[in-house]
Each structure stands twice: as structure tokens, then as C-alpha cells.
Amino acid sequence: MKIKHQIAISDTGFLFNPATGESFTVNPVGAEIINLLREGHTWQEIIDKITEMYSVERNSFEKDLHEFAGIMKMHQLLDKDE
Amino acid sequence: MSKPRYTIAVTGLNAIDSPGPGVAVIRGLLEAASFDARIIGLAYESLEPGIYMPNLTNHTYQIPYPTAGTDELMERLTYIHSRENIDVIIPNFDAELYSFMKLEPKLKQMGIRMFLPTFEQFEERHKVNLTKFGEKYGIDVPLGIAITDPAEIYKHEKELDFPLMVKGKWYDAYIAYNMEQARNYFNKIAAKWGYPVILQKFVHGTEYNVTGLGDGKGNTIAAVPMRKQYITDKGKAWAGISIADENLMDLTRRFVESTGWRGGFELEMMKSNDGRYYLMEINPRIPAWVYLAVGVGQNIPEALTRLALGEKVEPYTNYEVGKLFIRYAWDMIVDRSEFENYSVNGELKKDEHGKETL
Numbered sequence: 001m002k003i004k005h006q007i008a009i010s011d012t013g014f015l016f017n018p019a020t021g022e023s024f025t026v027n028p029v030g031a032e033i034i035n036l037l038r039e040g041h042t043w044q045e046i047i048d049k050i051t052e053m054y055s056v057e058r059n060s061f062e063k064d065l066h067e068f069a070g071i072m073k074m075h076q077l078l079d080k081d082e
Numbered sequence: 083m084s085k086p087r088y089t090i091a092v093t094g095l096n097a098i099d100s101p102g103p104g105v106a107v108i109r110g111l112l113e114a115a116s117f118d119a120r121i122i123g124l125a126y127e128s129l130e131p132g133i134y135m136p137n138l139t140n141h142t143y144q145i146p147y148p149t150a151g152t153d154e155l156m157e158r159l160t161y162i163h164s165r166e167n168i169d170v171i172i173p174n175f176d177a178e179l180y181s182f183m184k185l186e187p188k189l190k191q192m193g194i195r196m197f198l199p200t201f202e203q204f205e206e207r208h209k210v211n212l213t214k215f216g217e218k219y220g221i222d223v224p225l226g227i228a229i230t231d232p233a234e235i236y237k238h239e240k241e242l243d244f245p246l247m248v249k250g251k252w253y254d255a256y257i258a259y260n261m262e263q264a265r266n267y268f269n270k271i272a273a274k275w276g277y278p279v280i281l282q283k284f285v286h287g288t289e290y291n292v293t294g295l296g297d298g299k300g301n302t303i304a305a306v307p308m309r310k311q312y313i314t315d316k317g318k319a320w321a322g323i324s325i326a327d328e329n330l331m332d333l334t335r336r337f338v339e340s341t342g343w344r345g346g347f348e349l350e351m352m353k354s355n356d357g358r359y360y361l362m363e364i365n366p367r368i369p370a371w372v373y374l375a376v377g378v379g380q381n382i383p384e385a386l387t388r389l390a391l392g393e394k395v396e397p398y399t400n401y402e403v404g405k406l407f408i409r410y411a412w413d414m415i416v417d418r419s420e421f422e423n424y425s426v427n428g429e430l431k432k433d434e435h436g437k438e439t440l
Contacts, residue, residue, distance in 0.1 A: 006326065008404075018403045020288070020353075021309025021325040 001069055002079040003037040017077060024075065029054070033068065089166055090387060091122040094174030094370075095132025095142065100316045101409075103174040105132045106373040108139065110383035113376060117387070122166050128425045134416045136432075141166065144428035148178045155181050156188065163192055170195050170390045172383065174367055177252045179204065197298075197390035199345045199366045206341070207364035209249055209280050215364075219340045221333065222360045224285050224352075228278035232268045235261065238281055247282040250275035255317060257284060285362070287354040290327070291319070292334045293369050295382050296343030297389060304382045304398045305334045306375040311406065319371055319409075324378045326403040333359060346372075346386055374407040 009015045013031040015024045026034065029050070036046045047065065051058050072078050090111055094102030104123070111119040123142030125133050133142045143162045146154040162168065171194055173182040182189075183198050190196075198204075206215055209226065216223025227238050239261070248267035249255040252275050258264035264281075271279050294305035307330045312321035334349060346368035352360045368382060375382050378401040388395050424430040 016404055018326040020327070021290075021311070021323040023323075 001037060001043055003034060003072070003077060004079055007077055009034050020076060022075065030068065033065070085117050087118040087120060088169040088387065089120045089122060091124050091162070091168045091171045092174065093124040093145070093178060095123050095125045095130040096127065097131045099314060100318050101370040103368050103370040103372060105135065105138065106370055107172055107174060107368055107383045108132070109373050110376040110381050111387065114381060114384035114387070116384060122162065122168060128421065131414065133424055133430055134414055134420055139432060141431045142424065142429060144424070148181050152181045152184050156185055159185070159189065160192070163194060168194050170387050172386065173198070176365065176367065179366060195390040197345050197386050199343065203341055203343060204366055207366060209251065209363060210278060212361070212363070216361060219337065221337065222358060224283040224360050224362065226280050226282040228280050230277040232265045235264050235268065235281065242281055242283050245284045247284055249280040249282060251278060285352045285354050285360050287352045289313070290330060290351045290353055291369065291371070292330055292349040292351065293346070293372050293375050293382060294334055294338065295346050295385055296338040297395065298342060298344030300339040300342050301397060302335050302338040303385050303389070303395055304375065304380040305331060306378060306380050306401050307331065308371065308374055321406060321408040322371055322374060323406045324374060324401060324403055329359060346382060371407055374405065375401070377407065378402040378405045
């Protein structure tokens with residue numbers, strides 16, 4: 001899963017897609033996931049890092065991450081081949 | 083080195099809920115880096131806000147409506163020129179452009195320059211001819227049919243399907259969800275703007291606009307795309323954001339290059355839900371939101387003025403992405419004498435502080 005390189009995200013979780021002009025706000029965990037994606041981490045690495053940092057069941061987080069990825073895909077925030 | 087000072091006359095001072103571009107154009111001219119501008123307002127109605135706004139125009143003159151004919155307009159412009167010695171006129175209404183285009187050679191002889199599309203360009207991109215235009219230049223355009231009789235809506239119902247757009251020759255556009263609405267809008271538009279009325283296939287998606295400037299030789303001098311963020315009930319952008327979309331920029335450059343577009347323009351685009359761009363309209367003039375382009379680094383009114391004066395203008399190559407314009411309403415308090423002066427004399431002069439002078 002790769003996020004489009006031009007997507008900008010601020011520390012406050014405000015996300016702007018310069019190609020479409022759309023903007024979104026995500027919570028701190030969402031921002032963290034997006035930053036990990038931007039740094040090039042894989043799906044598994046993201047799961048490892050987030051479940052290490054927060055007290056969350058691996059299965060439960062994986063399900064949430066799938067849903068989050070679906071929303072990002074819907075808003076065209078992911079690279080086309082994803 | 084001192085900057086040249088130009089006297090520039092501008093129309094479209096109706097900064098109302100569906101605004102004319104004049105005030106935004108003037109703001110660009112007053113911020114021009116390459117010259118100082120002395121602004122002459124040209125207005126039709128006595129309540130156009132730009133007439134009274136402080137620090138905008140030096141002098142505003144009433145001009146006759148396009149329906150009065152070009153002779154009357156010429157007579158009025160000759161009078162104004164004798165008083166103000168105009169260098170450039172920037173007309174900003176679709177409905178007046180034809181008259182100004184017709185007068186361009188005469189005005190040029192008098193020393194007044196403009197930078198307008200050619201008659202061919204003006205006609206070819208007209209809403210009535212847009213479908214053919216799309217076919218000719220390989221640009222996706224939703225099917226559009228010009229009609230003069232509401233009975234024709236029945237004839238084209240199957241090809242267009244509901245909802246469909248009902249559009250006026252010059253202005254106004256409505257979405258009709260059924261035959262009754264389509265007939266009502268047809269009558270409403272025909273009564274206001276005359277015939278033909280255009281039926282256009284509705285495209286679901288997001289609205290994007292591009293404002294730009296062509297040098298008449300196929301070069302794009304300026305182009306800024308914007309996503310409409312907040313749309314009024316008249317379909318006008320009340321807020322928008324500059325974006326970076328290469329597809330839109332390519333399409334814009336292709337439009338300018340293939341038509342050899344001369345002058346300012348606005349492309350109204352719809353990005354359908356499957357990601358295709360459809361050209362909905364081409365406005366042959368600077369749009370009301372042009373100050374966003376100025377604000378992100380492309381002063382289109384300034385560049386257009388320089389082209390009109392025959393100067394060589396280098397194309398703008400970039401702009402700031404992610405800047406918003408947000409329009410607002412602001413009540414001015416205006417002395418009755420100013421309104422009276424303009425209404426009775428057909429002109430209003432302001433001093434350097436924007437105050438009325440007699």
C-alpha cells in the first residue's frame with residue numbers, strides 16, 4: 001500500500017490532496033499510519049509498529065487498517081496500482 | 083527605473099452574488115509589478131458596487147447596454163476617451179464582448195488596445211457549438227443540443243436522459259429532473275436570454291475550473307486550475323482552492339495551442355466519478371475568481387494588459403497550490419450624493435482617497 005507522493009499531511013492531522021483540492025482530517029493514529037506509509041513502510045511493518053505502540057489486538061487493528069485503506073482508496077489517496 | 087502608468091478601462095463592476103469579474107481584474111491591475119494603473123470603471127447599472135468601492139476606480143462612466151448597438155457604445159467610448167485618454171480596455175461580460183470585438187479596429191485607431199478572442203474563436207466555443215468544438219479538438223464534451231421550441235425536449239429526451247442541464251445562450255443553467263421542470267426552465271431562460279436554449283447531458287462529478295491566458299499564437303501565458311469548494315445556488319464558486327492537476331493543465335495547453343486562443347478564458351470542467359474530464363463551457367473572458375490566480379502568482383490581468391500593448395510576455399511557469407479564495411459580502415455605506423451624481427450625470431469621479439470629487 002503506497003500513498004500518493006504529493007499528499008501533504010500536517011502535525012494536526014490535516015491532509016491535503018493537491019491534485020483534487022480535497023482535504024481531510026484524521027486522528028493521531030490515522031496521521032501516524034499515513035506518515036508510516038509516506039516513509040515507505042509495508043503493511044506488516046505498520047501493523048507491527050502500531051500494535052507495539054498501542055494496546056490493541058493485532059486482529060482488531062488489522063481489520064481497522066483494512067477499513068482505513070478502503071477509505072483512502074475511495075478518496076484516491078493511494079497510488080493507482082494499490 | 084520608474085514604471086509606466088497606463089489608463090485602463092474595465093467593465094463588470096457588479097460585485098454581487100453572481101459577480102462580474104471587474105473588481106477582481108482591477109485588484110490584479112492595481113497590484114501589477116510592471117506598471118502603475120489608473121482605473122476607469124465602465125458600468126451599466128447605477129448600483130454596481132465597484133462604482134462606489136474605495137480605492138478601486140479613479141472615475142466610472144455609465145455605458146449603454148449591448149442591445150443599444152455598437153454606434154451608441156462607440157459614441158460613449160469616444161467621449162470617455164476624450165476625457166481620460168484610455169490605453170487599454172478590458173471587457174468582462176460575455177454579452178458585451180461581441181460589440182467590443184466589432185469595435186476593436188476603430189478603437190485601435192484611436193490608440194485604445196484590447197486583447198480579445200477572434201470572431202472565429204468566439205463563435206466556435208459558444209455553448210451552442212460546443213459539441214462540434216469537442217469533436218474538432220478531441221476534447222470530451224457532454225452532448226449538447228440547441229433548441230428553440232420546448233416541444234423539442236420530448237424529441238431529445240432519450241439521448242439526453244434526466245436529469246439534464248438547461249442553459250441560456252449567455253447565462254443561467256438549471257438542472258431539470260423531469261419534463262415539467264425542463265419546460266419551465268426553458269421558458270424562464272428563453273424569456274430572459276432569448277433563443278436558442280441549450281439542453282446538455284448531465285455529468286455527475288466534481289467541478290473544476292481553469293482560468294488562463296493565451297497569446298493568440300498557441301502559447302499558454304498563464305493557467306491556474308481551481309476546485310470549487312463552495313457553490314452558490316446560481317452555481318457560482320463562493321470559495322475555491324488552487325490545485326495541481328497535470329491532466330487539467332495538459333487539456334488547457336491543448337485547448338490554447340489548437341485554437342490559438344487570444345485573450346483571457348475560463349474552462350469549466352467536470353471530473354466524472356470515473357475520473358474523466360468533460361468540458362462543460364468555455365468562457366471567452368477572465369472569470370470573477372481571477373484574483374485567486376493573482377494571489378497564487380499569476381497576474382492574468384497584468385499579463386493581458388501587456389499583451390494588449392504589444393509587449394512580449396513570458397509565460398508563467400508555476401503557482402502556489404493549496405491556496406483558497408473565499409468570497410464575502412460587505413455592506414458599504416455610500417453617500418446619497420454619490421449615487422445621485424452617478425445616476426444623474428452617468429459618471430462618478432473619485433480622488434486618491436476614493437472620495438467623490440465633483
